[in-house]
Amino acid sequence: MQGRMLMADSRKLEKMLKNYLITAWRSILRRKVFSLINITGLAVGIAAGMLIILYVKHERDFDLFHRNADRIFSMGIRMGADGDSLFVSRLRYTDAPVVTEREPSVAGFLRIRKGMEHVMIQDPAHPSVKFSEPGFAFADSNFFDFFSFNLLQGNSREVLQNPLSVVVSEATALKYFGTTDVMGRVLRYNNAYDLLITGVAENAPSNSSIRYDFVASLSSMSAMPELRQLAEKGRFDFLTFFTGRDDRAMPKVERSLAQLRKERDGEADGRFVGIPMQNFRAESGSDVNTVKYLKIFPFVAALILLLAMINYVSLATARAVLRVKEVGIRKVMGAGRSNLALQFFTESFLCIGMAFVLGYVLCAVLQTWLFGVLKINIDSSFIRKPGMLARFGVLFVVLTLLTSVYPSLLLSSFKPAALLYGRIINGGNAGVRRFFTIFQFAVAVLFVLCGIIIQQQIRYIKTADTGIDRDHVVTIPFGKDLSRHSLAFKHEVNSLGSIQKAAIALRPLFGGYDMTGVTPPGTEKITMMPMLEVDQDFISILGLQWKLPPADPLFYKTRQNVLLNEAAVAQLSPGKAPLSQKIAPFVVSGVLKDFNWKSLQYAIQPLIIAVVSDADSNAMWRGDRSVWTGSNGCLFVKIRAGANTALVLNQVKKLYQKYEQDVPFEYHFMDEAYDAMYRAEERLAIILSGFATLAIVIAGLGLLGLITFFAAQRVKEIGIRKVLGASAANIVTLLSVDFVKLVALAILIASPLAWYSMHRWLRNFAYHTEIRWWIFVLVGMGAILIALFTIAAQTFRAARANPAKSLRSEG
């Protein structure tokens, strides 16, 4: 009996819902423009929110998608004293096995050896299929078991068992063979060894620090004499990961390694430091700022979503004015409050559902473009992952509840008699609406202000005098073969007509530096100092300025002679005449004015510049330095202003290829390398400007809803005023002043917030722009103008309405 009743109830509800959906759909269609504004507004907000959720989830999960990621850590060694130390994130070949044997809390380990240099890989069956590969690594046989990278072919425990076996990524397989069905095929390593393909792996996801094109078995190294030495010499050359049995394993491993080092090397310098997997990216890469700004984005996304939601609610309740009649009729026809609440809830659900689908589509379509603009790398498949969809689902439910409950309750609460007999509904929620408007504009103004100030900082950075003339300077990294002929190459490039000058350095500027130990005068202690190794043309090609030029212009003929920057002088021998000071093992022969050799985020740090003479440089650039420093040296080229850059570079390329066949010709414009240091800031600026625009649009829409509501409420008042002789201009002013007040209040709230947050942000930079007062005035005026423009149409319509109509008495 009860079951039957339930059945009947559910069928009744079903019929009811169907009726509600029909009404909702027709009412959406009836007010096309309104619905379009409302749904698109929300959809855009949702898309923005989704994109940010996607981005944040992607970044948060960085390196954490591996099984047991919370118990994986890598180990490195910090050498030198605190403050000026050098961190090497690698261990020696034999370290991990010994520690694992000694330390019961270690469940497993993995060693990866990835050289800095490119290797040549060739398909022996088609000799012309030959590429220089940067992504080649040797790894212990448990690589695919230790990390959760999926194998398309091959068994994760077996693929790397034998020497001279290799697993290739999907992309690599396609690149060499045009198919992923490549098991059993052979690839030739550095023209010498044939590696058997034993597995094909999915490409590493975009949120993995560990990337690979080729993973060869570590045991292959013992089959290659030149690499066998590496293992035997005991260099810190192996990226080593451990899995702990619990979360206390890391300090134990640190201690165990220190003990091991003591046993082997006696009292050697260095402290072992573990890096949990979640910090691996920040410690190993240069993306520190991206990680830092990651915290801002969820906040921004929440604000944008909140804006869109407020807007939706605001418009939905504004429309309530138009729906009151229907509510009245339905109540008289027998609808209970719950019926009506459910009806409006269904409507809301339908609208939000549509906005959500539209938002998802927008998000899916725009992500490639947007992430491209932002120079963020996120796999496009990420948006379809179950984890993401689950999050979007939660977002949908929360959104529906938050945006639907209030309008539903509000609309269903109206009393029928009042509605049907045209009595004015007193908008008890006018205060809420005012608050909404203030909030929306405050957020918009905040975003705009922050966006502008960040842009100004970026412009400041780009135009600041860093003491380096970056214009028309190109750097060209050498391959191993070319490094043996670097001098000849330099002279040949120099003789090209469009080249103003060429210089050689060990590394490109803004692309790393070396550390060297020196003993300042009067001390015994060794201080670690950054050092650049360059040739004598380096100083003039970058326009570096002398503070104290060397007495002997040919100072570099003597090997010990080095140059310091002012910061180094201040640190090493303050108060003394620097020239000819001995800072063992060097002698100071000149001082350069400070220049920003690192990001403007940092104050200029001490720097030693070792100028190497041509005679020495042959010995300098040649040999196996690359194994240790990761660089074969590079050429700085200054192209004459007005020369055809593409043509010049092509000429240089031809010269390059004369000496170097294996490593492809590469070049970087120095101003681009400089800008690249501020990519995270630029990204922040782009995102903020995008959101600022969005916030303005949404706030504008919200204002439109508000003015519609207020104009409708004040129709009678306006009518009376007109009958009493008010002009249209009077009415427009009357209506506008109210809104200008709201927007002004929003500006007053947003300005100090923007000032404070930007003041703090700018403090991250040792060199930064000033926040200027007129920005606030300008943005404030802009906001008021936008507000006036938005409400103009409605206020004019209200002001020009015929009072006879609005004052007609209701029967």
Next chain:
Amino acid sequence: MLLSLKGIYKWVNTGINRTFLLKDINLDIDEGEFVSVMGPSGSGKSTLLNVMGMLDDFDEGAYHFMGDAVQNLKEKQRAALYKQYIGFVFQAYHLIDELTVYENIETPLLYKGVKTSERKAMVADMLDRFQIVGKKDLFPTQLSGGQQQLVGIARALIGNPKLLLADEPTGNLNSRQGEEIMELFRQLNQEGVTIIQVTHSEKNAEYGSRIIHLLDGHVERR
């Protein structure tokens, strides 16, 4: 007796003054009556109708509807009462613009929870009776005023009310359409529906079996 009003007062306070909308209304209406309420603008006709229809409260007095003391009922019970026994017809028709003729008539049955098959039969019956079957898929805006009011009446009658309250049902119609509606009322009354209508027109008032004149919120005796 269908309903009885005893000493009904309704007022609004404006500042220190109290304005009476209804003043000492005493009225008994039997089942099967056709009552016309007349009076100048602001005399309280519509207010009285709303009180009788339980859409509006009153401040003093006793109102019995089919034996229930309305003043003692909670809002929900009152709503349940008028939903079951009263149908409303309005001057401005008050149809739902988003719904077709069929759906407008059907809606009260949905709220009542009438079964699908039964509902279909009832609506079909009503459409047939008012000869608007051909218009069932049209929306209100596609109909003339007279036709809209027919739909409004059909909708009011679908729940088989004992009492039909009509607030100037012909006010927005031309004289021919108005006459048709009044004829329909007379017919309905003869079929047993009690009708109370508010009207300005002497001619329409004559259709009723009893006329009540209101002035400044109280019943005027003639």
